[in-house]
Amino acid sequence: MTLIRxxxxxxxxxxLGLATAAGLRxxxxxxxxxxxxxxxxxxxxxxxxxxxxxxLLSRKIVGGRTPxxxxxxxxxxxxxxxxxxxxxxxxxxxxxxxxxxYLCLHCHNVQREDIRLTVQDPETRERLIRQLAPEDPGRVDxxxxxxxxxxxxxxxxxxxxxxxxxxxxxRNQTLADGRPMNPYRLADAIQVCCRFCSGGRYPTEWELDAxxxxxxxxxxxxxxxxxSAEELDFLLRGLNSGNLTEITAARAQIRRRLLTASAATKGxxxxxxxxxxxxYADGSRIVGxxxxxxxxxxxxxxxxxxxxINSLSGKALLMDDRRFHHFIREGxxxxxxxxxxxxxxxxxRPQVADVRAYLRSxxx
Numbered sequence: 001m002t003l004i005r006x007x008x009x010x011x012x013x014x015x016l017g018l019a020t021a022a023g024l025r026x027x028x029x030x031x032x033x034x035x036x037x038x039x040x041x042x043x044x045x046x047x048x049x050x051x052x053x054x055x056l057l058s059r060k061i062v063g064g065r066t067p068x069x070x071x072x073x074x075x076x077x078x079x080x081x082x083x084x085x086x087x088x089x090x091x092x093x094x095x096x097x098x099x100x101x102y103l104c105l106h107c108h109n110v111q112r113e114d115i116r117l118t119v120q121d122p123e124t125r126e127r128l129i130r131q132l133a134p135e136d137p138g139r140v141d142x143x144x145x146x147x148x149x150x151x152x153x154x155x156x157x158x159x160x161x162x163x164x165x166x167x168x169x170x171r172n173q174t175l176a177d178g179r180p181m182n183p184y185r186l187a188d189a190i191q192v193c194c195r196f197c198s199g200g201r202y203p204t205e206w207e208l209d210a211x212x213x214x215x216x217x218x219x220x221x222x223x224x225x226x227x228s229a230e231e232l233d234f235l236l237r238g239l240n241s242g243n244l245t246e247i248t249a250a251r252a253q254i255r256r257r258l259l260t261a262s263a264a265t266k267g268x269x270x271x272x273x274x275x276x277x278x279x280y281a282d283g284s285r286i287v288g289x290x291x292x293x294x295x296x297x298x299x300x301x302x303x304x305x306x307x308x309i310n311s312l313s314g315k316a317l318l319m320d321d322r323r324f325h326h327f328i329r330e331g332x333x334x335x336x337x338x339x340x341x342x343x344x345x346x347x348x349r350p351q352v353a354d355v356r357a358y359l360r361s362x363x364x
Contacts, residue, residue, distance in 0.1 A: 035239045037223040037232055041158050041258070044239055045251050049157070050216045057213065062206045063090035069213060072206075076214025079207060080104045080153070081142055089206055098207070099200030101337060103140065106303055107150035107197070110142045110218060116226050117155070117259050120345040122147060129299055137295055138302030147300035147347060149340045150197075151262035155220045157212075158258055162189035165264030166343060176202035187212060199338070225257040265344040269325040276357040278325075278349070286353040293358025296351050300342070321356070328352055 032043055042049055054069055067075075067089055078085045083103050088095040113125055125147060129137065134144050163170050163183050171183045173192045181188040190211055195202050203211065227235065238250030270278040276288040331341035342352075 041220040072210045072213035075210035099198040102198045105140045109152040111145050113152045122348050137298040140303045154218045158220045160260045164261045166266040167264045267329045267344045273321040278353050286349045288353030288357030290357040290361040293354035297355045
């Protein structure tokens, strides 16, 4: 949903064209024909950003050769999953880690995480996870859907802005070449995420290109929209009609079905906690369930706690109720090892109460 000891020369490389390689936003939509349910949303909207990006990569030379799109996407997948590339196109093998502590997967899923694309509901997300019944809910890999602090990378290329809501405060961060980030460009968001959110380094040009290529492998297709068979058929007729009015109406329908920006609403901490109950200033009284809290803890917390990221786990995380709530809703200061906060779109009040109840139920 996602740090840096800057490398010499990276700023120059990025200034020479990397930033323009990613997150291209065309102002003029192009017509398309022959669209099907499998067609990319990017193409259906007439943007064709992936095609332009592929063309740009086809003209780049890395390590004395021109890598294929598939090679870029494979490297990008490695960087997202492991933070480094075993056999990079240039430099030492393996490549330097993007971060010494965190992976993109610690904060982001790469699978669909919401039943409805436009509804960011962590409790519905929890129900989806229960339906999927993962063997290890806390496993940090690209196949597991977890209750992460950041939005999924699946469909990220189809969003129109990044670092929204509470996170707009990070839009003043700079990129490797010294420019302020553009919150409407995915390439800029990735750089900020690597450098500041992950506490690591800026990606080199080929690394950023690779991560963007992998993101495009996660793009949405028309079949991913929440449409009935009849709605999808009507949409396709409009898109393929050749009539500008019908095409424009169909594209407007597509945008209504997309999550064009991931919200980030900062939650409050309770006034007090008694037993398994949290009392909030607005009068809400939330009673946690230890039975439900186990999966929430395993999915949302275990990926970073009780392992190489942070040795604190289980009962040790509940030494003090107020600190527990503070860490979840406020996070901790960025000083190497830190904890990002959970917004209301990522963890609800009942889920927080369930985790606390579960931790209270554990033996000392």
